[in-house]
Amino acid sequence: MTAERSNDEAAPDVLTVTSVIDSRAHKVIDSELCAPHAVRSGRYEALCGHLVAPAPLIDADGAPCARCVQLDPTPVAPPARRRRRRGLRRLLPV
Template sequence: MSAGQGQEATEYDIVSLTSVIDSRAHMVTDVELSSPHAMRMGRYEALCGHLIAPAPLIEPDGARCPRCDELDRALRPARQRVRRNRGLGRLRT
């Protein structure tokens, strides 16, 4: 039994990488970026399933992959706004 089973889904950091093959900006998880097999090959599996070879990171992102955008929105939990007291209002008792 792995340590992660039975717990809520882990939130991953997601990075946008432009593929040299289709010139689209695909979303890739931090887990995929740091996996040994992907680092050896220099290709990473995007959320949409495409195996991408990233373009140089100094180039601007290409057009966004619509499937990656859709999956990215589904993976990210709805964030609740945190209400914070600001300024002198928080000093009042």
Template sequence: MTVTGEPGQCESGRPYHGPPTTVTVTCCLDKHAHEVLDVELAAAASRPDGLVHAICGHVIAAAPMVAPDGPPCALCSAVMDVRQAGSRRTG
């Protein structure tokens, strides 16, 4: 599991409202590591099926988080590249 993005709070303890944070989650069905928004991962905990939606649109049945990441999802990687390029232009 890999976490990317900014922390949820500033040093002052106030909430941070920066870009969404993603977590890398490997799907036990396609064996690829997908990027999932942290809020999506948190919301999945309250769902009976526990499935999460990756930023590429894939519905993930998460592999155990202690397992090594699978190969990266090409579409998730492309979405992350576009997000990072956009944040460099606006930041």
């Protein structure tokens, strides 16, 4: 998923996929997920060059791959402002 990244039209969508081989969360460009060779083999090339055999999507992400983080072409989005909801805090006990 593209968490903490901006949706710039020029930048490709980058998804995080955890590999069952090394249990690391690698960055994969969305076009790689649809590439014919990847669809047939079920393995996707990460930004760092690692061939990712994806872990089940219900598993938590592994530790991030440092090389993929360095090579991620999408710009970091500014932190989102969090809206405070006060109405429910008054009605519901903590």
